[in-house]
Amino acid sequence: MAERSAPTDGPVGPDPRRRSERARRAVLTAAAELLGEVGFAKMTVEAIAARAGVGKQTIYRWWPSKAGVLLDVFTELTGSGSEERLPDTGDLAADLKAVLRATVDEFNDPVIDRTARAFTAEIQHDSAFAEAVREQQLRPGLEAYKARLRSAQEAGEIDPGLDLDIAVELLTGPFHQRWLQRTAPLTHGYVDALVDTALRGMRPPG
């Protein structure tokens, strides 16, 4: 019988992964609070570290900048990102309305709204951060919609000739523009009407 090897899960004592996870959550909470209290411009990595009770180097080990921390706050609060999938009950309109109503509720939450506005501003100036946001948030989000539309296309619910990239943008672009520019309120009634209007043009011919 081979000698039993030592456990590979780390040293005796508190699990370092659990400790890291606690520190990570403390940083996200501190960043979300500071953003609300002082705004993005006045928020510093030092202040986040101090409030979270971690060293500044701990933050820089995990995140490239304060904007990067906020991106993770947003991902955490909205449960969005690479694992994102839309419901598929077989009723495309109902599924899209459910998702967009939930998104309305999220973006009407001041913490999520504030976080998303901070990194929307930041991606205009910082192209490396913009690429991170695209990879972590935007493309997975658009892909999740596209997969749901592809499934509807296969089920014969929408036109097989439809350009799905444009179809996704018809569903998400109006919402995004209205949120960003605050030209009108985001409500459940609005996204229901948006889905109905956008889908009119996606139905199979005849």
Next chain:
Amino acid sequence: MAERSAPTDGPVGPDPRRRSERARRAVLTAAAELLGEVGFAKMTVEAIAARAGVGKQTIYRWWPSKAGVLLDVFTELTGSGSEERLPDTGDLAADLKAVLRATVDEFNDPVIDRTARAFTAEIQHDSAFAEAVREQQLRPGLEAYKARLRSAQEAGEIDPGLDLDIAVELLTGPFHQRWLQRTAPLTHGYVDALVDTALRGMRPPG
């Protein structure tokens, strides 16, 4: 006969309105140049004034902030704002494609792109400025589209029951989202396909 009154157009010598207009243009040019050279964060009202050869107080008399100057740079470069109207040749798809192709060309111009990104970032932080952008740029732009759609509705080209606010967002939101997030290139082919796809859902029934 009544005595002739003195001319009311100002004193003899250089017309002060013309002098103001020269100063205004010098400020806009200086701001556009500085934005390209140093970026929004490092650009100051002092530096704009120095380059334009005017006093700092002249800038503050006309604009509330450096972002306000950039808003006028954008309005000037794109010819947009309250006087904006869409062409109306009687062919809605052709008119929308013409306008959106021109908008593609504008947003692919680095000076316009940079200016629009700077104030898109700024409206996330500064709500008074955001309201100015909505009043000067966004609402007139959306209204111009809406007026063209209303005319198409009256001509029987699109469904009389269509919600025109949502219809406008279906045409402008996808473009805006793609530009802002740089998820894919802005081309003439793209906006042609966008117009065709969006209009499919707007045609009158039957």
